[in-house]
Amino acid sequence: MDRHIAPVELKKAYRLVNHGPTVLVSARHDGVDNVMAAAWACGLDFMPPKLTVVLDKSAKTREFVERSGMFVIQVPTAAQIRLTHAVGSHSLAERPTKLSDAGVTLFDIEGQDLPFVAGCSAWLACRLIPEPHNQQAYDLFIGEVVAAWSDTRVFRDGHWHFESADPELRSLHYIAGGSFYAIGESLQIDPAAE
Amino acid sequence: MDRHIAPVELKKAYRLVNHGPTVLVSARHDGVDNVMAAAWACGLDFMPPKLTVVLDKSAKTREFVERSGMFVIQVPTAAQIRLTHAVGSHSLAERPTKLSDAGVTLFDIEGQDLPFVAGCSAWLACRLIPEPHNQQAYDLFIGEVVAAWSDTRVFRDGHWHFESADPELRSLHYIAGGSFYAIGESLQIDPAAE
Numbered sequence: 001m002d003r004h005i006a007p008v009e010l011k012k013a014y015r016l017v018n019h020g021p022t023v024l025v026s027a028r029h030d031g032v033d034n035v036m037a038a039a040w041a042c043g044l045d046f047m048p049p050k051l052t053v054v055l056d057k058s059a060k061t062r063e064f065v066e067r068s069g070m071f072v073i074q075v076p077t078a079a080q081i082r083l084t085h086a087v088g089s090h091s092l093a094e095r096p097t098k099l100s101d102a103g104v105t106l107f108d109i110e111g112q113d114l115p116f117v118a119g120c121s122a123w124l125a126c127r128l129i130p131e132p133h134n135q136q137a138y139d140l141f142i143g144e145v146v147a148a149w150s151d152t153r154v155f156r157d158g159h160w161h162f163e164s165a166d167p168e169l170r171s172l173h174y175i176a177g178g179s180f181y182a183i184g185e186s187l188q189i190d191p192a193a194e
Numbered sequence: 195m196d197r198h199i200a201p202v203e204l205k206k207a208y209r210l211v212n213h214g215p216t217v218l219v220s221a222r223h224d225g226v227d228n229v230m231a232a233a234w235a236c237g238l239d240f241m242p243p244k245l246t247v248v249l250d251k252s253a254k255t256r257e258f259v260e261r262s263g264m265f266v267i268q269v270p271t272a273a274q275i276r277l278t279h280a281v282g283s284h285s286l287a288e289r290p291t292k293l294s295d296a297g298v299t300l301f302d303i304e305g306q307d308l309p310f311v312a313g314c315s316a317w318l319a320c321r322l323i324p325e326p327h328n329q330q331a332y333d334l335f336i337g338e339v340v341a342a343w344s345d346t347r348v349f350r351d352g353h354w355h356f357e358s359a360d361p362e363l364r365s366l367h368y369i370a371g372g373s374f375y376a377i378g379e380s381l382q383i384d385p386a387a388e
Contacts, residue, residue, distance in 0.1 A: 005368070018367075018368060019214065020216075041236070077260070138238055138336065142332065159370075162375060173213035173214055180380075186375055187275055187376055189372045
């Protein structure tokens with residue numbers, strides 16, 4: 001594991017996705033790994049941390065999530081904009097070399113039988129909470145975050161540090177048609193003064 | 195209605211929240227209006243556009259949504275950071291003057307019996323799709339977007355223009371404890387070249 005990667009305590013894991021980044025979803029089934037992009041991922045609860053993610057019926061990753069009951073939500077960086085767009089544009093079903101074509105490198109984390117995408121800024125290992133009606137009617141999946149990690153160059157001590165980190169580590173926020181925004185300026189108010 | 199506000203065609207309405215901004219949720223019941231902040235709002239479908247939003251059981255706005263079956267999701271701006279934090283920190287139940295204390299000005303849009311927050315960059319009028327299990331078990335609400343509008347100084351022709359608009363019009367992305375990020379730099383890739 002990269003020396004910059006460290007665990008994030010579960011009660012602060014929601015902060016990894018609270019600012020609404022586009023994420024990568026990865027899953028493993030029967031020895032095969034896959035990765036897709038998802039703009040529609042969102043916090044759902046603080047503790048235990050839960051999140052939602054929308055997975056289209058055409059996505060092979062969705063099938064792996066349904067079969068294995070586990071997945072990873074990870075936060076890609078500005079440096080990974082092409083990788084993110086590529087894994088969001090092709091399906092493993094029609095392109096077996098999808099991951100290598102997109103330049104995806106996977107790595108392991110001890111104790112987790114899941115594929116983690118190298119180069120991201122945060123990783124949340126999730127257990128699927130099966131909700132068949134949501135999955136069928138809305139493509140909506142609910143996961144409980146069981147463990148989380150971050151790249152400490154940009155998230156440490158429970159806080160993002162986008163403003164002082166390399167701009168290449170900023171999160172991506174997808175709009176449409178190849179158009180993204182990076183996260184921007186830090187704006188802080190004093191809650192006690194409000 | 196402000197001269198900068200114009201309708202957004204429904205098939206492009208998902209783009210108003212696709213980048214994961216913190217939003218304001220407003221609703222009206224029995225002649226009373228309320229507004230709250232929500233970091234957990236997310237796209238769910240393109241057409242008809244749907245979205246999810248998490249509304250805590252302690253929120254008065256939630257009660258108004260459940261009773262009226264309608265709500266507005268709006269995208270506040272960097273200029274509204276204090277307003278956003280304030281309506282997210284207090285409940286109408288314990289502070290009847292919450293909206294005026296937070297500096298909220300509401301306006302009407304013809305044909306909509308809903309309270310719209312002035313000064314935002316986008317507004318999505320939503321009809322609740324009742325899902326009692328999600329609402330009770332997860333505080334998770336699903337809405338179908340029935341109409342949408344934007345401030346054309348920052349969203350027009352189906353696209354955000356944060357990079358050329360006044361920085362005060364940038365969207366807010368909440369983390370925790372009074373800490374927000376504004377949306378940042380535009381990053382564009384050519385989908386045809388990928």
